[in-house]
Amino acid sequence: MVNQNVVICMSTYNGEQFLPQQLDSLIAQDYPHWQLLVHDDGSGDHTQQILAEYSQRDQRIQVRADTPHLGVVKAFLSLLAEQDADYYFFSDQDDVWAPNKLSQMIAVAKDFEPTLPGLWHCGFVQIDADGVELPEQNWHLYKDASFKGYLLNNNVIGCTTMFNRQARDLVVAKWAQMDVSALFMHDWLIALIASGLGQVLTVDQPLVGYRQHANNVVGAQGQHRWRKLLDRLTLKKKLKIWQICRQDQQFMALYGQQLTPANQELGQFMADLLHRWRPLKQVRFAKQHHLTMHAKARDVQFRLFLWLPLALRQRLF
Incomplete structure (x- = not known):
């Protein structure tokens, strides 16, 4: 070699x-x-x-x-x-x-x-x-x-x-x-x-x-798991779907022009969730393209996110 x-x-x-x-x-x-x-x-x-x-x-x-x-x-x-x-x-x-x-x-x-x-x-x-x-x-x-x-x-x-x-x-x-x-x-x-x-x-x-130990930055078990759960319940931190949409929006701004048309459509759909509220169209698109979060609780969050008006998305997520 x-x-x-x-x-x-x-x-x-x-x-x-x-x-x-x-x-x-x-x-x-x-x-x-x-x-x-x-x-x-x-x-x-x-x-x-x-x-x-x-x-x-x-x-x-x-x-x-x-x-x-x-x-x-x-x-x-x-x-x-x-x-x-x-x-x-x-x-x-x-x-x-x-x-x-x-x-x-x-x-x-x-x-x-x-x-x-x-x-x-x-x-x-x-x-x-x-x-x-x-x-x-x-x-x-x-x-x-x-x-x-x-x-x-x-x-x-x-x-x-x-x-x-x-x-x-x-x-x-x-x-x-x-x-x-x-x-x-x-x-x-x-x-x-x-x-x-x-x-x-x-x-x-x-x-x-x-x-895996108590001080992991990512993936930690134990006491940090409960702290993260409390943060989510009190909305101290943005929930995951909002962060994912921000990341997808950033990715599309940087690399979207280099994607195939099909991937551009998928990426732009995710990026647009931060500033466009078209619930019926967005729910239909997600279902048609089988866009899902693989953790069940997260996927419920994603489905809810699609229906909420922009002001509520920003406040809750």
Whole structure:
């Protein structure tokens, strides 16, 4: 196999507890041609000291110095402009990668059409704070890799992804015009790009130990689950369908002209939900094109959203 250059992007924040285990798992990869680019988002613990020690030990680890607080989405996406590579990976600070993760995913991608943006995501096992595998939970609720599917749903978890330079270049090209606050998550944006303009593919191997603990930014169990539920009940935060429509609107503004006519129609439908109230037409369109959210409770929310006047949509969602 011809050596492919790999860039791994990591954003850290107060990650001292698990960060060394993840860095060790990267160093242990059987594919050596990688560089790790790290943005620390203002940690107040020993995270920066750990990163400094590892970067001295392994020159492939590069820590971006003196950068401001960016938030998780902007931090990850901004790292993509730092260095050209054949493939890009996102890495969380608290997971553990199988030693053959890079080699297996690169091998699967070798026959992909090089002019198209592509994203691959692998399987994973959930582990607890002690690294013990948790009982199986159904995270991959669906395998719809179409653009239509990603307009309303996301089964791509950042730490399981690899995407090619063509997908990365599309992010970098639009960076100056991008409203990052409108994006739900960085991995979802790449999935929209790949599904709309190229392809999303799966690697049917569990290559990541996806750690679940009380301080997860995304996917946490336990006390944060109840806090998020309370926020939703009190409408402290916008509910998910509003955020998804904002993301789709942003995607269409940036990339809509490059889509096929059929995908343009689907994407514009979602973007228009923020400022057009045509309930009968919108309900009919969603039914005709089988636009659904795969979690039942979320789909009920979506159906309700279609009927509500714009003022109520903005107030409730």
